[in-house]
Amino acid sequence: MIRLEPVSGWRGRRDFFDLPRRVYRKMPEHRATEEDIVRMLVDGPTAYHRHATVAPFLVLEGRKLMARLALIQDQRQPGWVQVAFYEALPGLEGLLPPLLLKARALYPGCQHVVVGLHGHLNYGAGFLVEPHDKPPVFGLPWTPPYYLDTFASLRRRDMVSFRFDAQGFYRLLDQVGPTIKLDGITIRAMDRRQLDREVDIYTWLNNACFQRHPYWADRSGPEDYELFHPFRFLMKDENLIFAEEGGKPVGFLLWYPDFNELVGPGRAIGPVQALRYHLRNPITTVRLTEIAVHPACRHRGVVPGMIMQMIRSVRAGGYQGCEGGFIFEDNKDSMSMTLRYLSKAFGRELAPSRRYCVFEGEL
Numbered sequence: 379m380i381r382l383e384p385v386s387g388w389r390g391r392r393d394f395f396d397l398p399r400r401v402y403r404k405m406p407e408h409r410a411t412e413e414d415i416v417r418m419l420v421d422g423p424t425a426y427h428r429h430a431t432v433a434p435f436l437v438l439e440g441r442k443l444m445a446r447l448a449l450i451q452d453q454r455q456p457g458w459v460q461v462a463f464y465e466a467l468p469g470l471e472g473l474l475p476p477l478l479l480k481a482r483a484l485y486p487g488c489q490h491v492v493v494g495l496h497g498h499l500n501y502g503a504g505f506l507v508e509p510h511d512k513p514p515v516f517g518l519p520w521t522p523p524y525y526l527d528t529f530a531s532l533r534r535r536d537m538v539s540f541r542f543d544a545q546g547f548y549r550l551l552d553q554v555g556p557t558i559k560l561d562g563i564t565i566r567a568m569d570r571r572q573l574d575r576e577v578d579i580y581t582w583l584n585n586a587c588f589q590r591h592p593y594w595a596d597r598s599g600p601e602d603y604e605l606f607h608p609f610r611f612l613m614k615d616e617n618l619i620f621a622e623e624g625g626k627p628v629g630f631l632l633w634y635p636d637f638n639e640l641v642g643p644g645r646a647i648g649p650v651q652a653l654r655y656h657l658r659n660p661i662t663t664v665r666l667t668e669i670a671v672h673p674a675c676r677h678r679g680v681v682p683g684m685i686m687q688m689i690r691s692v693r694a695g696g697y698q699g700c701e702g703g704f705i706f707e708d709n710k711d712s713m714s715m716t717l718r719y720l721s722k723a724f725g726r727e728l729a730p731s732r733r734y735c736v737f738e739g740e741l
Contacts, residue, residue, distance in 0.1 A: 380444075380472055382480045385420075385434040394420070394434055397446045398465045399644065401522070406643040407513045408520050412502055413646060414608060416463050419497050420448060425600035426497060429453045433484060437466070437473060444470045447477075450497055451485045454595040459485050459741065461493040468524055474531060482741050493529050494736035495593055500584075500605060503593070504537055504704060504734035512732075515539075515665050515701045516637040519734060532737035535592070537704040538730035540716060544664075544692055544700050546724045551689040554722070558686060560679050563628065565687045568618040573610060577603045579620060579627045587629075587670035592706050593736075611652050612637060616691040621671070621680045629671035631684040635661040635697070663699040664692055681715070704734050 385394050395417065402408040418424060420434050430452040437445035445466035451459055459481045466473075481491055496502045505521045506514070514520035518539065568576040578599040588594045606613070613634060621629035639661045640651040655661065666688070671680045692700065705712045720728045 380437065380439050380470075380476050382435040382437055382447075382476060385436060390436065391421075393436055393443055394446050397443065397467075401465050401467055402644055405522060407510065408644055409513055409516075409638045409641055410644050410646045411516055411638055411641060412519075415496070415501050415605075418604065419450075419501065420463070424604050425598055426452075426604075430497065432462075432497070434463075435480070437470070439470065445473065449481055449484055450495075451488060452497070452595055455593070457488050458490045458492060459488045460495045460497065461491060462496040464493065464525065466525065466528065468522075470528065473528055478739075478741060485741075489741055490738060491532075491741055492593065492736055492738045493532065498595060498597070498601075499588075499591070499593055500597065500602065504736055507536070507733035507735050509732065513638055513643075515663065516634070517665060517667060518701075518704065518732070526735070529737040532739040534735045534737055536707045537734040537736075538707060539702050539704050539732045539734070540720060540728055541699060541701040541731035542720065542724065542728060544697055547685075547689045547700065548693050550722060551686055551693070554682065554686070558679055558682050560683050562623055563675075563680055563683060564622050565683050566620055566622065567615040567687075568620065570610065570613065570615055573606065574599070574603055576618065576620075577606055580618065580630055580632075583627055583630045583670060583672065584668075586672050592709065612647070612655060616688075619684050619687050621675075621684055623675065627672075628675040629680040629684060630668070631666070631688055632668040633664055633666045633688050633692075635659070635695070636663040636665055636701070637661070639663065659695070662697060663701060664695075664697050665701050665703065667703045701731065 385391060398413065419426065419432050430450060432448050432450050434448045436443055437447065447464045448462045449459055450462050478491065494503055494505050504519050505525050506519050510523055581597050581599045581602045585596045617634045619631040620627055637647055640655055641647055669681065669684065702716060705716060707713065717727060
């Protein structure tokens with residue numbers, strides 16, 4: 379018989395946070411670089427907890443610990459319950475009925491469930507669909523294929539990411555960069571000495587640009603500051619780019635090196651890895667995480683202006699490849715823009731390099 383037990387006491391916390399080590403010990407592709415976010419949201423308190431509840435559970439089959447998860451309800455996403463931070467040993471069957479029963483009991487006013495959204499899109503989302511023979515890029519998930527079977531009876535929403543040789547973007551910079559007209563738009567890098575101010579701008583633009591994005595919920599500056607702050611020793615000014623018109627922000631682009639290249643299987647990033655990155659950067663790939671333009675300023679050269687600024691930094695860093703963040707396949711605007719720029723850079727359409735998904739259903 380499967381039952382969900384609320385995490386309580388130091389033993390419950392120990393079991394919750396130790397389970398991924400047991401799940402992934404024979405899966406060398408996995409990296410543990412996202413576990414700090416899990417700890418932040420499960421332990422709290424954070425600015426996110428001012429409008430959301432995070433209820434962690436251990437899943438037991440008889441007396442055997444088989445899985446962990448958290449049920450999250452964000453007041454800014456009324457009607458939805460999230461099943462987040464799911465990790466499970468192989469062989470678990472029949473989880474979904476007791477899971478949905480627990481979600482209904484805990485949040486009786488909610489009608490929908492989404493499995494694989496981890497509090498907010500900015501924190502992470504998704505299960506890996508394919509391929510499973512490569513380590514993940516920093517900030518993107520790697521999960522074993524049997525996770526998909528657990529939730530297969532729910533509706534699946536697919537996401538993709540694209541990976542490409544940076545040389546194509548360098549050619550794009552040389553060919554297109556000199557011809558771009560910014561029409562009064564200026565491009566700048568962030569100033570980490572004013573991180574709280576820059577994060578406030580980033581948050582404001584997120585809220586202005588992503589209202590129609592799947593599963594979007596408005597953020598506050600303190601929430602995003604708590605997310606950025608632990609990585610302040612890894613980020614450089616060039617990693618967050620702003621577009622401005624008359625001193626007012628109209629767009630942003632967030633990119634960073636694939637910090638997962640600094641760590642081995644099952645490992646997280648620590649001071650040694652950060653020092654290695656700054657002294658002799660061994661990273662070969664970058665991730666283009668987010669790009670957005672305020673609706674009032676689209677089609678004015680803002681996107682290519684920010685992309686060219688990023689490519690200059692990527693070339694200066696000697697990086698060889700780039701991978702984008704996940705895009706929902708039914709998000710036609712994002713898919714169209716991505717395919718358009720990749721076609722310009724490479725002269726052909728590129729196939730997705732990885733596929734992910736979340737699951738949703740009714741309570």
